[in-house]
Amino acid sequence: xxxxxxxxxxxxxxxxxxxxxxxxxxxxxxxxxxxxxxxxxxxxxxxxxxxxxxxxxxxxxxxxxxxxxxxxxxxxxxxxxxxxxxxxxxxxxxxxxxxxxxxxxxxxxxxxxxxxxxxxxxxxxxxxxxxxxxxxxxxxxxxxxxxxxxxxxxxxxxxxxxxxxxxxxxxxxxxxxxxxxxxxxxxxxxxxxxxxxxxxxxxxxxxxxxxxxxxxxxxxxxxxxxxxxxxxxxxxxxxxxxxxxxxxxxxxxxxxxxxxxxxxxxxxxxxxxxxxxxxxxxxxxxxxxxxxxxxxxxxxxxxxxxxxxxxxxxxxxxxxxxxxxxxxxxxxxxxxxxxxxxxxxxxxx
Ligand SMILES: Cc1cc2nc3c(=O)[nH]c(=O)nc-3n(C[C@H](O)[C@H](O)[C@H](O)COP(=O)(O)OP(=O)(O)OC[C@H]3O[C@@H](n4cnc5c(N)ncnc54)[C@H](O)[C@@H]3O)c2cc1C
Numbered sequence: 006x007x008x009x010x011x012x013x014x015x016x017x018x019x020x021x022x023x024x025x026x027x028x029x030x031x032x033x034x035x036x037x038x039x040x041x042x043x044x045x046x047x048x049x050x051x052x053x054x055x056x057x058x059x060x061x062x063x064x065x066x067x068x069x070x071x072x073x074x075x076x077x078x079x080x081x082x083x084x085x086x087x088x089x090x091x092x093x094x095x096x097x098x099x100x101x102x103x104x105x106x107x108x109x110x111x112x113x114x115x116x117x118x119x120x121x122x123x124x125x126x127x128x129x130x131x132x133x134x135x136x137x138x139x140x141x142x143x144x145x146x147x148x149x150x151x152x153x154x155x156x157x158x159x160x161x162x163x164x165x166x167x168x169x170x171x172x173x174x175x176x177x178x179x180x181x182x183x184x185x186x187x188x189x190x191x192x193x194x195x196x197x198x199x200x201x202x203x204x205x206x207x208x209x210x211x212x213x214x215x216x217x218x219x220x221x222x223x224x225x226x227x228x229x230x231x232x233x234x235x236x237x238x239x240x241x242x243x244x245x246x247x248x249x250x251x252x253x254x255x256x257x258x259x260x261x262x263x264x265x266x267x268x269x270x271x272x273x274x275x276x277x278x279x280x281x282x283x284x285x286x287x288x289x290x291x292x293x294x295x296x297x298x299x300x301x302x303x304x305x306x307x308x309x310x311x312x313x314x315x316x317x318x319x320x321x322x323x324x325x326x327x328x329x330x331x332x333x334x335x336x337x338x339x340x341x342x343x344x345x346x347x348x349x350x351x352x353x354x
Pocket of ligand 1: 019020038045050058090131133268310311315
């Protein structure tokens with residue numbers, strides 16, 4: 006079990022900026038993120054699209070914003086626990102009693118889908134549109150092969166039987182996975198539904214080379230049926246031409262993208278409205294002691310789901326938490342330009 010001052014649920018743009026603001030306050034935090042990378046909607050839904058309304062930055066791509074937030078956060082190097090969702094947030098009676106005292110006793114216990122247990126004095130929920138989870142195949146009966154022969158997450162090459170696999174999906178992740186496997190000598194088929202895949206020049210060069218050595222084959226079609234009773238033996242595919250083929254395989258890797266899944270906020274005993282967390286807009290506290298909520302997941306009069314607004318919320322939440330950590334002593338506003346303390350924390354003095 007690891008301890009920190011604050012646990013942030015979600016490493017979208019608001020979760021990342023929350024970690025930065027807590028770092029400026031001298032607080033240690035850890036983040037938990039469902040995806041294998043940070044950036045939330047920016048990275049998952051629109052990485053290459055330009056954003057024009059970040060203050061002082063006329064334009065940058067959404068993925069660049071994520072990269073810049075990570076760079077800004079570097080001086081505080083918080084741990085991010087990827088590939089897992091927060092299941093429960095329980096108040097620890099002993100710690101809660103100490104929350105208004107200058108104690109380092111943890112007050113909350115957070116558990117994740119990967120079996121991790123973390124303790125902290127405060128939690129900030131920055132879960133945005135929900136936990137991004139892999140889109141699943143809808144082929145009837147295919148779910149029985151999941152985790153044995155059908156995989157949605159990362160698969161170690163050593164787990165591939167007979168060094169053969171079908172990767173399905175039109176996403177960049179599908180293309181990269183197919184290239185990675187074929188490059189590691191796995192006989193790979195990339196099965197895609199769109200007639201034209203969006204392939205960048207690097208991927209194009211790799212694919213051409215792997216096709217020449219017969220390590221990679223591209224098939225344009227959709228899965229109609231999974232053949233096999235106890236084990237997956239083949240896939241029935243309808244090609245773009247509408248012809249049907251049987252494609253023998255014992256490993257299917259689906260990379261269909263991720264979609265946000267609503268969190269069960271009532272399970273976390275949070276007061277909500279239309280599945281958004283009610284917060285006090287002066288400090289972004291929720292109805293639960295020591296739990297705050299920022300970004301797209303919260304609601305209050307006048308709320309706008311904009312990155313800029315989430316950044317403001319994260320800043321005030323960090324001040325509120327810092328104040329409580331210091332026995333409710335006032336926290337002075339310091340400037341990163343001139344404050345020796347802040348510059349030391351940032352490692353720039
Ligand atoms: C196409 C598009 C364009 C946009 N353009 C703009 C724009 O130009 N300007 C602007 O200001 N805004 C824009 N937005 C909105 C902006 O992206 C959101 O306001 C912003 O992403 C919200 O950030 P967030 O960190 O609150 O949530 P998110 O970005 O949704 O991130 C939340 C993260 O939390 C994770 N998570 C959720 N639940 C759990 C859990 N239980 N356990 C672990 N992890 C969890 C999710 O996987 C996700 O990574 C746009 C949105 C879209 C879809």
